[in-house]
Amino acid sequence: MxxxxxxxxxxxxxxxxxxxxxxxxxxxxxxxxxxxxxxxxxxxxxxxxxxxxxxxxxxxxxxxxxxxxxxxxxxxxxxxxxxxxxxxxxxxxxxxxxxxxxxxxxxxxxxxxxxxxxxxxxxxxxxxxxxxxxxxxxxxxxxxxxxxxxxxxxxxxxxxxxxxxxxxxxxxxxxxxxxxxxMPIPLDLTPSPDVPIIMDKEEKVILSADESGKIKALSGLFSDDIDVGESSNIADNPFSNLMYALVDKNEKLAFGIDESGAVIASALKSQSVNIDDTSIYNDAFSGLAYAIVDGEDNVIYGVTINGEVVGAAINKDPTNRDKETSNNHAVSLNHFIMNGQSLSVRSGTALPLQDSNDKTFSGGLFLKQDQLNNTLVQAKYDNTSAVIWNAIQQMKFLMSGGMDYSKDPTYRDDYQTLASSHGNSGARIESLSKGGSTGSYEGAIHAVSEGYRLAELANESYSVQAFNWIQGEANRDDTADAYIAKFNAMMSDYKTDIDAITKQGYQFPILVYQPSGNQYYAPVGSESPNTIADAFYRLAESDSNITVTTPTYWIEHADALHPTNKGSLQFGMQWGKVLYKKVYRGEDWRPLEPISIEQLGTKTVIARFHVPEPPLVFDETLVTNPGNYGFDLRDDSGVLQITSIKLLNNNSVELRVNRDLAPNVFLSYAYYGVGGNGGGPLTGARGNLRDSDQTVGLDSTVKLYNWALAFNKKLPYTNPKGVK
Known part of the structure; x- marks a missing residue:
């Protein structure tokens, strides 16, 4: 052997x-x-x-x-x-x-x-x-x-x-x-060349596999607990050419083996299974009594110890849904506003419309202040603002159970969205704020006024559900403190002016991001700290109504600052996942961020993280390693040489250094870039730390992991929100 x-x-x-x-x-x-x-x-x-x-x-x-x-x-x-x-x-x-x-x-x-x-x-x-x-x-x-x-x-x-x-x-x-x-199935200690896969209550083997891996079906099985649905893969007679069959109470085929030995499975997503580099189950054999796996131990088909059928071939929605909270404020017409610079209005590959009841203005998704007398029309993609368009489609996909995945139990096909976008390419935050030269602020307030007016005409309720902000690169010369002050002043105006129109009585969530391309404008080869990414992290720390949806270092880039078509999908679908969790369901969703950072002894630092979907992973496939997985340690004596990094307990990172730590230790991640380099997974200020979120994307080629936020924190650090 x-x-x-x-x-x-x-x-x-x-x-x-x-x-x-x-x-x-x-x-x-x-x-x-x-x-x-x-x-x-x-x-x-x-x-x-x-x-x-x-x-x-x-x-x-x-x-x-x-x-x-x-x-x-x-x-x-x-x-x-x-x-x-x-x-x-x-x-x-x-x-x-x-x-x-x-x-x-x-x-x-x-x-x-x-x-x-x-x-x-x-x-x-x-x-x-x-x-x-x-x-x-x-x-x-x-x-x-x-x-x-x-x-x-x-x-x-x-x-x-x-x-x-x-x-x-x-x-x-x-x-x-x-x-x-x-054990749910008593062990038969009599030597046998076959391994049972399915047995009935009297321990008679229904389906087994021999030493060569060949599947044997020894008898048929009828069950009242199976419901295949309205159709079967066998057109007229569900038992034509079948030697063995597993059927529901209406004799619709769930699983069968024909005379040639081929397996026919109506209950499976696909007649042929192609597994990528991951499985639905991170630990392929976690809780499984039996499993059929590929050469890399990915589960194709398995039965848990509780009798549940699982595997990559099964339509099992891995999206975790926490209990919704009072932050859920759904109304008849739910307005999502986008503003910012080029990434907020950039075109790109667009996902298909998921709900024909969703709306936009007759003046278009990119509504300006001078576009008057709008009506509500069916939402359509007008080759602009791909991120908010794709975000809405991904959110609706997770609500409705698209592609035969699990429908959200709270969804009643009546969550009508209204989207509008108001950004300007290359604009600084000053010009996007109230009274700014672009008129973007006034355009957004005009959209709120129009949305409220049209809902009133239809005798429907209306509210602003979320304000989405994608801007920062143009303010790369600002300190984090300076940018924070400008952002807070702008949002104070938005809150006042929106509430004056809607009287909605509650604060709409604010969703932001972290840029990764600021270093492109720095002198070539110089060290460039990502101060705007740090500003957004600090904003979310101090205001529970602000959420950082994602950093952008993992998103595929076409140039120094802008995503490829696939990058637009990645960005929008991740944003939509957060809209679904944070806004629609009202969950207290948090990104992958530090909970605490502390020094242990003289040469060790341990950072503990809030991990949305454990375990933590260092991924060098989707993002190249910039060195030390993106981590950097400094103290009063300078930059420390990191001698080892390892993951602990699914939620922590341990770092060891070559000398005793001096006073004023700072740990950073994905924070320092190289001047002249573009953003993204190959050259930007980046890191390799992510969680293991298996949320399904409307475009199945996109992995919706949560990547760690960029940060620069002085030790000891404790998250001020008490995130766990």
Whole structure:
């Protein structure tokens, strides 16, 4: 049997690692050698080795040591039960029985064995408490602590004299027995070349797979719990040319196998499955009793331990929906305003209209102050303002359950939108504000007045649902404080003038972004801090009504400042996802941002993040690595050399440096750019940190991950909003 030696960490669900574990287990039990190497290359005593060691250790030590070793073998075998039923189960049973046998021997000489056991624990690196173990070993060395109840052993690694990291928890035999007794499908320990996939309540196999991977269907199955819908892939007779079938109560086909052996599945999204580089499930085998996977362990088709059918071939909407809050203020006509500079009005690839009831003005999406006597017409894309257009379509897609994904349970097909856009290319915030030279401010207020007037004529309610702002590059010479002051003054005018028209009585959400191309205008090769990105982050920190939808360093760029057609889709769809969460559902959605940053010891900094959809990922495929994944550490002595960076606990980043930290430490991310370089994933001020959001996009080629905001924070830092 081939051994792959992947060196993946402990707990890996890879089939290759499960294969290597099976080989190791076989050697432990049956080899005549004294030792064998485990999957990570460590030497382990075989049972033969234990027997020889026991000759000199005496029967008391033999009983204690063998009981511990056999319990560990039972644990290792049990971990392989679900994916290697045809071989690993019997070894688990034998190992568990041996564990009982040797434990009984130990009980017979309990008093004498107690002292021997304590001696064996100390010499074998097993300690009574975490503190005792940490004090007994050097930094970087692993040690084990005796567990209790469901836990046999805890394994730690010492970080310092006061800190250790929990690496693994080994379950006790009692816990293994409890899991086995509670499995939804009792284990059949009789050797069989086939693996069951679907069984009925009497444990008769309906669908199985043999050692070659060939699927066998042994009988038909009727169920009242399946509803395929109004149509079937089998036109007239659902059982024509079918040898086996899974049907609903109306005999509509859900899953069948024809005479040629081909699988026909009306309940699946596609008759042929093509999996990209990711699966619906980050951990491919998380909670799965059975799975059909591709060569990279992506789940094509699986059954959870609760009986749910899952996989990349199934129309399962992975969009998480938190409970909506009082921030949801839906009315009959819901107005979304966009303003800013070129990115706010730039054309690009447009998504198809999702709701024919959505509206815009007869004067167009890009409405100006002198366009009077408007009427409401069906929304249409007029080759401008691609971001807000695509954002509205993505929001509606997530509401309505487009492409057969799950419809939002709160959606009633009556959320009518009105969109307008008022930006000017290359404009500074001063010229876009009230009384500015562009007239953009006055155009937006005119649109509010027109929207309110037309809703009143139709005897409908109206409100401004969100104000969207995409501007900043033109003010690249401003300090963050200066830009913040200008933005707050502008928004104060908007709030006053809009409320005077609508009397809506609540504050509309304000959505902003972070630019990544400011360094383009700096001297070539110089260091250029992204002060405008920092300004937007600080605005959102101080005002709970402001949300940063996304940084732009991950968005595909056509030039130094502007997105490609695909970039327009990326930008708009991400914006629409946030509109859906923050505005339509009223969720307290937050971006991927720091919760706290603190110094640990003299050379370590740990940053903990709010992660919308864990776990954190360093992605060097969609964004190139600018060095240190975009992180930068500085103190009074200058820039520090980062010697290591790693992810911790799905929500934290640990950074180690080459010298002791001096006073006034600053940690930044995606903040410093190189003068003359454009923005985007290849050359901009950027980083590689993202979450694992699997929200479905209307354009399925776009991954709607949440990328970490750019920041520059002095230590210690705590998010002022108390974000968790």
């Amino acid at each position: 081939t051994k792959y030696n992947t060196n993946n960490p402990v707990g890996s669900p890879s089939l290759k690692d499960i294969n290597d574990n099976a080989i190791t287990l076989d050697n432990l039990v049956n080899s005549t050698d004294i030792t064998t190497k485990d999957r990570l290359g460590n030497d382990r005593l075989t049972i033969k080795g234990l027997e020889e060691a026991a000759i000199s250790a005496g029967p008391t030590v033999e009983a204690a040591v063998k009981a511990l070793e056999q319990a560990n073998l039972a644990r290792q075998a049990a971990e392989g039960v679900q994916s290697e039923l045809d071989s690993t189960v019997n070894e688990a049973k034998n190992a568990a029985e041996l564990s009982h046998e040797y434990a009984d021997k130990a009980e017979e000489s309990k008093i004498a064995a107690e002292n021997a056991k304590n001696s064996a624990m100390i010499s074998g690196g097993l300690y009574r408490t975490e503190d005792e173990g940490r004090l007994a070993v050097a930094d970087g060395v692993n040690f084990r602590v005796q567990g209790a109840d469901k836990v046999a052993v805890y394994e730690y690694r010492r970080i310092s004299a006061t800190q250790s990291e929990l690496l693994a928890i080994y379950p006790s035999k009692r816990y293994i027995d409890e899991i086995a007794s509670n």
